[in-house]
Structure formats: structure tokens, C-alpha cells
Amino acid sequence: MPVKHLDRAKSRLRGAAPGGAAGHRDLVLAVVRDTVAAAVAAVRAVLVVCEDARVVEALRGSGAECVDQPGLPGLNAALAFGADRLRARDPASVVGALQADLPALVPAQLRAAVAEAAGRRAFTPDRPGTGTVLLLSAAGGGLDPRFGPGSAAAHGADAIAVGLGSAALRCDVDTAADLAVAAALGLGAHTARRVRAAGRVG
Numbered sequence: 085m086p087v088k089h090l091d092r093a094k095s096r097l098r099g100a101a102p103g104g105a106a107g108h109r110d111l112v113l114a115v116v117r118d119t120v121a122a123a124v125a126a127v128r129a130v131l132v133v134c135e136d137a138r139v140v141e142a143l144r145g146s147g148a149e150c151v152d153q154p155g156l157p158g159l160n161a162a163l164a165f166g167a168d169r170l171r172a173r174d175p176a177s178v179v180g181a182l183q184a185d186l187p188a189l190v191p192a193q194l195r196a197a198v199a200e201a202a203g204r205r206a207f208t209p210d211r212p213g214t215g216t217v218l219l220l221s222a223a224g225g226g227l228d229p230r231f232g233p234g235s236a237a238a239h240g241a242d243a244i245a246v247g248l249g250s251a252a253l254r255c256d257v258d259t260a261a262d263l264a265v266a267a268a269l270g271l272g273a274h275t276a277r278r279v280r281a282a283g284r285v286g
């Protein structure tokens with residue numbers, strides 16, 4: 085799971101929580117914590133590639149391992165680094181990239197998507213269908229992440245689509261409107277607390 089430096093993360097979500105920069109940071113951290121909690125409950129190991137000691141601190145005790153993003157900047161470089169690290173530990177396994185902005189995620193939907201992939205290269209498009217929330221390698225294969233604008237089409241070129249009926253898995257929150265959709269699905273505990281404290285969504 086990739087997490088950007090908190091000073092830059094989720095810029096399109098700015099203003100969804102009151103309290104200026106601190107309120108935004110707390111909302112982003114809450115979303116990350118809920119997404120990590122669901123992932124930890126669903127898969128064998130979760131590695132978070134991040135750029136910020138505050139993320140490491142917030143995830144202490146979560147069951148996820150955190151590593152600093154070394155070398156090249158950018159999302160795909162972070163994911164390739166994490167995937168190589170996991171692959172070195174287990175040459176035959178499936179490795180995956182899961183976006184860290186899925187506050188309604190429930191473990192069963194992630195587990196089901198992995199099961200549906202059944203060891204084949206696979207991806208789950210986001211709610212609008214243009215982006216990607218989950219990318220899975222083939223068993224023993226490379227991750228070859230192609231995140232960025234139009235990533236669903238890029239991944240769909242050689243990966244099968246899975247989890248299409250899983251609304252919570254597909255609900256990444258880029259904007260306040262996305263957060264309202266996630267709230268209707270049911271937010272994880274940390275995000276729900278932030279949203280309640282804010283007294284509103286969006």
C-alpha cells in the first residue's frame with residue numbers, strides 16, 4: 085500500500101474536514117488507518133511504502149509493516165519497490181498494490197477479489213471505472229504497476245477485472261463527494277470518528 089507524504093496527500097480532498105491543514109492530515113491518517121486495518125484482516129502481509137514518519141507512527145500496532153520510499157519519487161516507483169521487497173521473501177506468491185484511500189473497505193471484499201483472481205494478473209477498477217484500486221500480480225509474476233490517469237485501461241490490457249460488484253473496495257475517496265459515497269456504504273471506525281467530529285461530510 086502506498087501512502088504519500090501527508091503534506092501533499094489527498095489534495096483534492098482538502099476542505100472535506102474542517103481544521104485546516106491539521107484537520108486534513110487527521111482525516112487522511114484516519115482513512116489510511118481504516119484501509120490498513122481491513123487489509124491486515126484480509127491478506128497474509130501488508131507492507132506500507134510511505135514518505136512520512138507520521139504515517140509510520142499512526143500505523144504502529146496495526147499489523148502492517150512500514151518502509152520508507154527510497155530512491156525514485158512517484159507512485160509506481162513506490163509500488164515497484166514494495167512489490168520487489170515482498171517478492172524477494174516469497175518467489176511464488178501473489179503480490180498486490182492496494183490504494184490507501186478506501187475507508188469503507190471490508191476484509192471480505194478484498195479476500196474475495198484475491199480469490200476471484202485465482203493467481204492470475206488482475207485489477208479492480210475504482211468506482212468511476214477509470215482508475216485502479218487494486219492490482220494483483222500473477223502468482224510468482226511481476227507487479228508492473230501502471231497507476232496514473234487512465235490506469236484501469238492500462239491494467240486491463242493484460243489483467244482480468246475482479247471485484248466489480250464490490251462497492252466498498254471500489255470506493256476510493258479523491259473528493260468530498262467520494263467521501264459522502266463511502267459514508268453511505270459505511271466508514272471504518274477511524275474515519276467515522278473524524279467525520280462525526282466534523283459534523284458533516286463534504
Ligand SMILES: Nc1nc2c(ncn2[C@@H]2O[C@H](COP(=O)(O)OP(=O)(O)OP(=O)(O)O)[C@@H](O)[C@H]2O)c(=O)[nH]1
Nearest residue numbers: 086087088093094095096133134158159162184185
Ligand atoms: N509512497 C507514495 N505513495 C503515493 C505517491 N503518490 C500517491 N501515493 C498514494 O497512492 C494512493 C493513490 O493516490 P491518489 O489517489 O492519486 O492520492 P493523492 O496523490 O494523495 O491525491 P491527490 O493529491 O488528490 O492527487 C494514495 O494512497 C496515495 O497516498 C507517491 O509518490 N509515493
Ligand SMILES: C[C@H](OP(=O)(O)O)C(=O)O
Nearest residue numbers: 215216231232235256258
Ligand atoms: C493513481 C490513480 O488514482 P486516482 O488518483 O485516480 O484515485 C489511479 O487510479 O491510477
